[in-house]
Amino acid sequence: MNTQFQTRREFLKTSTLAAASLPFVGTLTGRAQTSAPAKKLGVALAGLGSLSTHQIAPALQKTSFCQLTGLITGTPAKAERWKAQYNIPDKNIYNYDNMDKMADNPDIDVVYVVTPNGLHAEHTIKAAKAGMHVLCEKPMEVSPEKCQQIIDACKAANRMLAVGYRLHFDPNHLECVRLGREKVFGNLNLIQAEYGFRIGDPKQWRLNRTLSGGGPLMDVGIYALQAARYLSGEEPASVSAVAANNDPVKFKDIEESIAWQLKFPGGAIASCNTTYNFNGLDRLRVFADRGWFELAPAYGYGGIQGKRSDGKWTAFPPMDQFAAEMDDFAQCILNKQPTKVPGEEGLRDLKIMMAIYEAAQSSKTIRLT
Numbered sequence: 408m409n410t411q412f413q414t415r416r417e418f419l420k421t422s423t424l425a426a427a428s429l430p431f432v433g434t435l436t437g438r439a440q441t442s443a444p445a446k447k448l449g450v451a452l453a454g455l456g457s458l459s460t461h462q463i464a465p466a467l468q469k470t471s472f473c474q475l476t477g478l479i480t481g482t483p484a485k486a487e488r489w490k491a492q493y494n495i496p497d498k499n500i501y502n503y504d505n506m507d508k509m510a511d512n513p514d515i516d517v518v519y520v521v522t523p524n525g526l527h528a529e530h531t532i533k534a535a536k537a538g539m540h541v542l543c544e545k546p547m548e549v550s551p552e553k554c555q556q557i558i559d560a561c562k563a564a565n566r567m568l569a570v571g572y573r574l575h576f577d578p579n580h581l582e583c584v585r586l587g588r589e590k591v592f593g594n595l596n597l598i599q600a601e602y603g604f605r606i607g608d609p610k611q612w613r614l615n616r617t618l619s620g621g622g623p624l625m626d627v628g629i630y631a632l633q634a635a636r637y638l639s640g641e642e643p644a645s646v647s648a649v650a651a652n653n654d655p656v657k658f659k660d661i662e663e664s665i666a667w668q669l670k671f672p673g674g675a676i677a678s679c680n681t682t683y684n685f686n687g688l689d690r691l692r693v694f695a696d697r698g699w700f701e702l703a704p705a706y707g708y709g710g711i712q713g714k715r716s717d718g719k720w721t722a723f724p725p726m727d728q729f730a731a732e733m734d735d736f737a738q739c740i741l742n743k744q745p746t747k748v749p750g751e752e753g754l755r756d757l758k759i760m761m762a763i764y765e766a767a768q769s770s771k772t773i774r775l776t
């Protein structure tokens with residue numbers, strides 16, 4: 408029995424009950440909106456790349472409980488552009504080496520870590536040590552051990568930690584969780600979850616294992632894994648998997664595509680796929696005893712479309728997943744309430760993703776419980 412297996416089993420043994428349903432209890436009921444605070448919490452973004460630029464900073468202009476007040480970047484030219492665009496004073500601009508100085512800055516309460524996966528622990532731990540609450544993008548890190556280091560550092564600093572699982576705040580996904588957990592169509596039998604795209608620039612960090620931790624599974628397959636877990640409300644008992652690398656030059660470091668199957672204790676099977684080599688894989692479909700429900704497209708920032716076999720799906724008004732995620736975290740901090748997306752949730756996914764890789768490499772079914 409290898410150490411990885413023991414760790415996973417020990418972890419799941421101690422956390423099965425909690426993992427089975429608790430993280431979504433709050434999600435299902437929703438968080439009561441408290442009145443807007445006298446002072447919004449200040450958020451500093453660490454990493455001013457694509458996600459920060461196109462999603463998070465714009466979302467921070469819509470939030471009620473937090474606002475963009477600081478920047479952490481290794482590129483001074485970016486800081487110049489951002490500070491002009493978002494009216495950030497020079498005293499609130501940091502780099503990855505002087506983040507500890509944030510401890511003296513009353514304008515910043517939260518650091519949102521949006522750097523490559525393999526740097527999350529470094530940046531999250533620095534932020535926590537500087538006294539900041541931390542929102543860490545998914546995947547939480549590249550290994551369970553790194554995730555645990557993040558959890559430990561935030562605990563030691565008495566700071567809150569959440570993982571950027573934006574779909575926990577999307578009403579379409581919450582509706583699917585309700586349909587699944589309340590067994591509106593009876594017991595779940597088969598969950599099909601798939602998300603993937605064709606990746607561009609061959610030099611980007613996503614293709615470098617040290618920075619990414621893996622390929623499409625770590626990047627977007629994680630959404631399919633999450634969906635299977637939160638719809639069933641259970642932790643998988645076992646996993647099997649198969650991976651393909653048809654372009655061994657571009658994908659020399661990571662998998663190109665991977666398909667995996669999860670078996671849940673309640674009887675449901677999840678069949679999941681992800682890829683970096685074709686566009687349009689974006690669907691969640693659930694077959695239960697008396698009908699089915701689906702989202703297609705399922706995982707984007709907007710435009711999610713739902714359907715159910717009885718034709719009764721109600722469309723939800725557009726919303727900003729990132730604004731909802733950040734306001735929720737800010738309210739958790741202000742009200743001293745636990746987050747629905749704690750570090751332990753990120754750690755669980757990393758443990759299962761490591762088992763998926765192990766299953767693909769060994770061609771064996773890996774038991775998780």
Ligand code: NAD
Pocket residue numbers: 454455456457458459481482521522523524526544545546571573612618626
């Ligand atoms: P990106 O490459 O566009 O941005 C990464 C940023 O990190 C850049 O500003 C880059 O300069 C900075 N950086 C700091 N040190 C670096 C280094 N050593 N190498 C490379 N870049 C370095 O990536 P992104 O798409 O913004 O993704 C950032 C994080 O956000 C990742 O963890 C990713 O998984 C996550 N993400 C989440 C979602 C979501 O929907 N929640 C979507 C996209 C990305």
